[in-house]
Amino acid sequence: MQLMDKTTTSIVADLKLGNEEALRTLYNQYNGLLVAFAKYTIRNPLLAEDFVQDAFCSLWENRFKLNADQPIQGYLYKLVHSRCVDYLRKTNSKNKYNLQTELKLKELALTQAPFEDVIVSGICAEETHTIIQKTIQALPEQTREIFQLSRYEQLKNLEIAERMGVSVKTVEYHVGKALQEFRKALKDFL
């Protein structure tokens, strides 16, 4: 954990020196997660990728204004976050009234600051991802299967229930259980 922050400090210093490799290090480390965040938020995979690329461009352009004392992950998240919010606001006004978008905006407004805390206090993205992937593999078979259908096939709980021949409540339980296991596995970093 400690090491992470120190490395970030030197990455900022290196960005300021114009070192493209430093940007690449950040890109490799956070691109995947940032895209996941943007996808989750705006539910448009192509635009999500664009927003993240744009955020990295902006980071590079503004590298001289960076503060080495502030975690760069947090800054990157803010850049992506604000792009998502702008997009949601625009679509919201276009579609006049969209319950789902309204809800997302509300969620974003309520979670902005803490979201930063979460990521910053954590270990690096790659490690976190590995731990979660391992946890998924170690889940009881039924839990794993239901979680994967929900997370990766993006099936609704009702669809999963029908497919597996269980109740919707059971599906809810297993998805919640998977999340609970992730939390347990990463409890030292939250």
Added chain:
Amino acid sequence: MEEEKHISPIDLLISCYLSGNTTPDQNAELMKWLEASKENSIYFSQQQALWMYSEKDIPNHQDVKWERLKYKLKEQPESSTDIEQNDIRSRNKFIRNFRFAASIAILLGISIIGYFILKPGTSALAHMELSVPYGSRSMLSLPDGTKLWVNAGSKLSYNTGFGKNNRDINLIGEAYFEVAKNPKLPFVVHAADLKIKAIGTAFNVKAYPEEKRVETTLVHGLVEIEKNGQTNRIYLKPNQKIVLANNIQENTTSIKPNNSVTKQGDYPTNKVSNLVDRLIPKIDTEKETSWKEGKLIFDREPLQLLAIKLERRYDVHFTFSNEKLKTYIYTGTFNDVSLEQIMEAMHYSSPIDYVIKEKEVTIFQKNYK
């Protein structure tokens, strides 16, 4: 179902929300819960982060996408308004030479800052500075081929003439040098008010401003020490160590955090003054330089001094619950281990108890029941 009892209603609500299975009523309920407190909001964000991290393909080293990004960066016009940027561009060559050190620095987690000093009447002089923060160590090569190990909480600097006109280097803190041979250009370390001159030598210099003394230990070769510009020079032979008072500590700054335990006031001055200006004719150099391998050796050291070393090494802050504990003498050797392991070992072998809370370490008297 019995199992369901293990998951709280709010956890179920959150996971339903994240997987897109909530009704508008449930959404409203969740939002209300989020608004209720900052803790709730943080908790939700953590669950949200866990959900996102469970994405299948994070992080893929997307080379193609990186190339696309790089292309985009090139497309952008250079912002010529930024003075600092232009400054750095025009010295690109110098920076390129420094890249090697910089890339090592990234790996080791230290920071390098390049800046420029304008002296009236002289041309701009580029100046390189390297800081190793608390909690890290670093090894690097200088342009002349000299290898050096820099200990936590240290600062090094030199100017562009290094390796060409001079081999002068400024040090605050501790470093071990393996100097590349160059009879024409002596290698000179400026530490506090000392000038330590060496030709083809391996030596350790310890000059933390808060320690009121400068220690020089020679491993092999020969060094010449000049104090305060005085002519009476001291020559060190291999396996000798010299401890000199650091008179100018007030105007030097180390990079230690402000609230460190090592305030000048509470340093046990009496003990140190005995050590100052002393030549130790035969010393275990292994012990003096073991820090570069990550070893910590404490030889009859008072807890207060030991705490200073641990503060640097692990980037923590020590507090003693009573003054008497500071004078407790401890001896021990630790190979690259965690702070927790050291504290645990000390706890077992001495009358101390401890609590580590994030970066704060508090030392208590052990409670014998």
